[in-house]
Amino acid sequence: MARLLETWISQERMERFMYYFQMLLNGLSLGAIYAIIALGFTLIYSILKFSNFSHGGIMVVCAYFAYVIQRRYNLNFGMMMLITAAFGAVLACIVQYIGFENLRAKRSNIMLFFVSSSTLGILLQNIIVITFSSTYYAYPAFFTPPFIDVNGFTFSVSDMIMLGISAVVIPWLMFFLFWTRLGIAIRALSMDGDTVKLMGINVSVVVALTFMVSGALAAVAGIFCGVNYILYPQLNQLVFKGMIASILGGLGNISGALYGGIMLGVLEVCFNNAFGAGLVPVFSFVFSMIFLLVRPQGIAGKYVLDKV
Amino acid sequence: MSYYSAVMTSAIVNIIAILSMYTLMGLTGIFSMGQAAFMCVGAYATGMLAIHSHLPMAVIVVLSILAGMVCALLVGFPVVKLRRDYIAMITMGFGEAIVALLNNMSNITGGANGINNIPRKMTLWLGVIILALILVITMNFKRSKYGRYCIAVKNDELSAAAMGINVARVKLTAFVFASGITALAGSLLAYTTTYVEPTAFGFTKSIDWISFVFVGGVNSLTGTLLSGMIFCTLPEILRFADMYRIIAQCAIVLLVVNFLPNGLFGEHEFTDAIAAIRKAAKNRKRGNL
Numbered sequence: 041m042a043r044l045l046e047t048w049i050s051q052e053r054m055e056r057f058m059y060y061f062q063m064l065l066n067g068l069s070l071g072a073i074y075a076i077i078a079l080g081f082t083l084i085y086s087i088l089k090f091s092n093f094s095h096g097g098i099m100v101v102c103a104y105f106a107y108v109i110q111r112r113y114n115l116n117f118g119m120m121m122l123i124t125a126a127f128g129a130v131l132a133c134i135v136q137y138i139g140f141e142n143l144r145a146k147r148s149n150i151m152l153f154f155v156s157s158s159t160l161g162i163l164l165q166n167i168i169v170i171t172f173s174s175t176y177y178a179y180p181a182f183f184t185p186p187f188i189d190v191n192g193f194t195f196s197v198s199d200m201i202m203l204g205i206s207a208v209v210i211p212w213l214m215f216f217l218f219w220t221r222l223g224i225a226i227r228a229l230s231m232d233g234d235t236v237k238l239m240g241i242n243v244s245v246v247v248a249l250t251f252m253v254s255g256a257l258a259a260v261a262g263i264f265c266g267v268n269y270i271l272y273p274q275l276n277q278l279v280f281k282g283m284i285a286s287i288l289g290g291l292g293n294i295s296g297a298l299y300g301g302i303m304l305g306v307l308e309v310c311f312n313n314a315f316g317a318g319l320v321p322v323f324s325f326v327f328s329m330i331f332l333l334v335r336p337q338g339i340a341g342k343y344v345l346d347k348v
Numbered sequence: 349m350s351y352y353s354a355v356m357t358s359a360i361v362n363i364i365a366i367l368s369m370y371t372l373m374g375l376t377g378i379f380s381m382g383q384a385a386f387m388c389v390g391a392y393a394t395g396m397l398a399i400h401s402h403l404p405m406a407v408i409v410v411l412s413i414l415a416g417m418v419c420a421l422l423v424g425f426p427v428v429k430l431r432r433d434y435i436a437m438i439t440m441g442f443g444e445a446i447v448a449l450l451n452n453m454s455n456i457t458g459g460a461n462g463i464n465n466i467p468r469k470m471t472l473w474l475g476v477i478i479l480a481l482i483l484v485i486t487m488n489f490k491r492s493k494y495g496r497y498c499i500a501v502k503n504d505e506l507s508a509a510a511m512g513i514n515v516a517r518v519k520l521t522a523f524v525f526a527s528g529i530t531a532l533a534g535s536l537l538a539y540t541t542t543y544v545e546p547t548a549f550g551f552t553k554s555i556d557w558i559s560f561v562f563v564g565g566v567n568s569l570t571g572t573l574l575s576g577m578i579f580c581t582l583p584e585i586l587r588f589a590d591m592y593r594i595i596a597q598c599a600i601v602l603l604v605v606n607f608l609p610n611g612l613f614g615e616h617e618f619t620d621a622i623a624a625i626r627k628a629a630k631n632r633k634r635g636n637l
Contacts, residue, residue: 091433142606149609154379154436155562156605158555163598170591277551280444283437291433318452325445329438333426336434 062193063309069199071305072206073264077282078289078297079213080257086292087230087250088144090153091283094135096276097164098255099262102128103271104168106263107177117182117201121263125256132255133248135160144247161276169273177271202264209257210298216253217294226250284328290341299339353472359580360475361537362557364482366576367569368529369557371486374566375495376522377502379436381554382443383530388549390416390531392450394538395463405469409535416531420524428519443551450546463544470539478536482529487569487619489525498522559601564611571613 077095084092106124109115115123139156188195217223225246229236237243261282265275281304289300304324311323365387372378393412397403403411419442427438489495497518500508509515538544560579565571579597586593604611 085433091436138602143609146609150432151373151377151379151566152562152605152609154432155558156602158381159559159598159601159605162552162555163595163602166591166594166598170595280437280440284441287434287437316452318448321441321444321448325438325441328441329423329426332430332434332438336430 058193063313064306065193065195065199067306067309068302069196069202069268069305070309071302072199072202073261073268073278073301074281074285074305075298075301076202076206076209076257076261076264077279078286078301079210079294080254080261081279081282082286082289082292082294082297083213083250083254083257085286086294087226088140088153088247089230090150091157092254093154093158093279094139094160094164095254095258095282096279097161098128098132098135098258099265099279100168100273100275101131101164101262102255102259103262103266103275104172104177106259107179107266107271110179121260124259124263128255128257128259128262129252130255132251132258135164135255136248136251140247141244161279165273165276172273174273179267179271182267196268198264198267202268205260205264206298209260210294213253213294222246222249284324288328288331288338290338293338293340296338296340303339355581355584357470357472357475357540359577360472360479361470361533361540362580363573363576364479364536365530365533366557366560366572366580367479367482367486368526368533369561370569370572371489371498371522371529372526373558373561374569374572375490375498375502376519377432378519378523379432379558380439380523381436381551381558382439382441383527383557384549384551384553385439385443385446386416386420386527386530387534387537387553388443388446388450388544388546389419390534391538391544391549392463392534393531394535395466395544398466398538399463405539409532412535413528413531416534417524417528420527421520424520424523428516428523439554440551443549443554447546447549463538464542466538466542466544468539468542470536475536475540478532482532483569483573486529490569494518494521556597559597562611563601563604565613565615566611567615568611568613568617570616570618571611575612 077099081092081095084090084095102124105127106120109123110120139160140153143152143156182198186197188197188200215223217227225236225241226249228239228241229243229246229250233243236246261278262275265278282301285300285304286297287300288303289298290296307327308320308324311320315323365383369380369383372380372383390412393415394408397408397411401408423438423442424435427435490499497508497513500511500513501515501518505515508518534549556579560575561572563579564573564575583593608614
């Protein structure tokens with residue numbers, strides 16, 4: 041295909057196009073990771089109306105757990121991911137019980153939720169630091185060869201699998217939320233907690249289930265961050281990228297998480313290529329500030345007015 | 349300086365920053381996760397001015413406070429009209445951006461090495477005087493019209509707007525005021541430790557401050573002050589248990605948030621105790637009519 045186009049377009053133009061297209065592919069794969077993080081985060085936000093800063097803590101604990109069981113039992117990639125997703129679901133349930141159950145029952149101020157979730161995030165990160173020390177670990181190579189070369193474009197196998205998993209998870213999540221009874225209960229809870237109790241739905245069970253789904257997503261995101269980059273305790277700071285992605289996409293909107301994640305990924309790769317890796321946070325920050333000035337409801341969000 | 353006065357001076361610098369978090373979180377309810385970045389701005393402004401110019405210390409401190417306030421104005425302006433989650437995110441992003449910027453500007457600010465050899469002009473007495481001053485200023489801010497606006501905004505934004513309070517302007521005022529105090533703390537930090545580097549002002553520090561304010565009592569200035577004193581001197585006393593200290597601190601915060609949501613001091617202030625004593629004395633004199 042490249043050869044065919046070569047006869048139409050000059051060589052230099054072709055190389056330029058391939059460069060930018062490769063950049064777009066890299067941005068898409070980074071964006072897929074951010075989208076999965078943002079998805080787990082947005083799920084909790086849309087149900088319980090608070091930002092769950094402990095999502096990153098669950099990510100990092102699951103990533104290290106995956107490393108440990110992979111080393112110990114020599115599993116392949118799929119089994120490791122399934123077991124870690126189950127572990128992530130249980131861990132998220134425990135985190136919800138420790139951190140948020142009491143606060144929800146007392147209908148506390150939202151700031152207490154913020155403090156509780158950020159403290160839990162730091163607690164989980166420091167448990168990992170104490171157990172494993174601050175050295176970096178690397179997963180064994182799951183995919184050999186790690187790159188596929190197609191006509192001059194380089195696809196990383198783990199990125200492709202990541203995109204594939206995102207492509208599967210998101211329709212499944214939509215199906216779960218819109219077509220199953222539990223999903224309808226979750227959506228009802230996001231609208232009005234008291235009426236849901238009057239309808240006979242056990243709110244604690246529904247909240248625990250939401251956290252389980254979010255925890256499984258966090259586990260998947262954590263494993264991919266560890267596989268793509270390296271395993272280090274500060275992995276939980278990637279949750280802030282996921283938060284910015286979900287804000288850009290429209291807070292509380294599931295499809296918004298996807299759009300925001302991909303947009304943030306592509307933008308970060310563009311800034312990386314243009315200005316160097318060190319200054320990427322600066323330009324991301326300036327971009328998100330300008331975006332919030334221009335369109336505060338995000339890409340897919342709606343303006344909702346507060347009612348008394 | 350002797351060991352104890354050095355520890356106390358460092359603790360006082362951190363307590364000044366925690367008092368600024370009280371104004372931000374306790375009075376106005378703005379959850380700012382990047383407040384350490386304003387401390388970084390103040391510290392770097394002080395460092396650069398101290399090394400490259402020969403202005404007296406007071407002028408440099410005032411200029412760093414102004415630098416912090418200008419940064420807060422730029423950062424706060426888009427976000428005060430939005431909801432509270434956005435402020436947390438944007439200040440967090442600002443913190444990361446400042447650290448990345450300072451790490452990369454090697455020719456001006458020394459990059460990751462930071463600025464060294466700042467003259468040490470900070471003594472224990474100067475710290476105590478400035479702490480007392482900030483305490484008086486914050487107490488008067490809380491009791492003034494602005495303080496009441498902030499408390500109204502914190503409790504219910506919609507009702508405050510219905511009463512005619514300009515919510516965005518109140519939030520911006522409180523943000524700029526608190527960031528000025530944080531920049532002052534940063535400037536004093538530069539004079540105490542005589543070096544500044546970008547990585548010391550990460551978001552972990554901001555979250556630590558938030559936890560201290562909440563454990564002490566988010567509505568009480570006395571509680572914030574006392575919990576700041578305890579938590580800032582505790583790492584030195586417990587230096588043997590270095591890694592577990594953070595776990596103990598997180599456990600304390602979780603226990604307090606779950607079982608004592610108003611913090612250890614609740615809504616009580618030190619001045620309430622004085623007023624109660626006075627009233628009891630007056631009643632006794634009058635024969636308790």
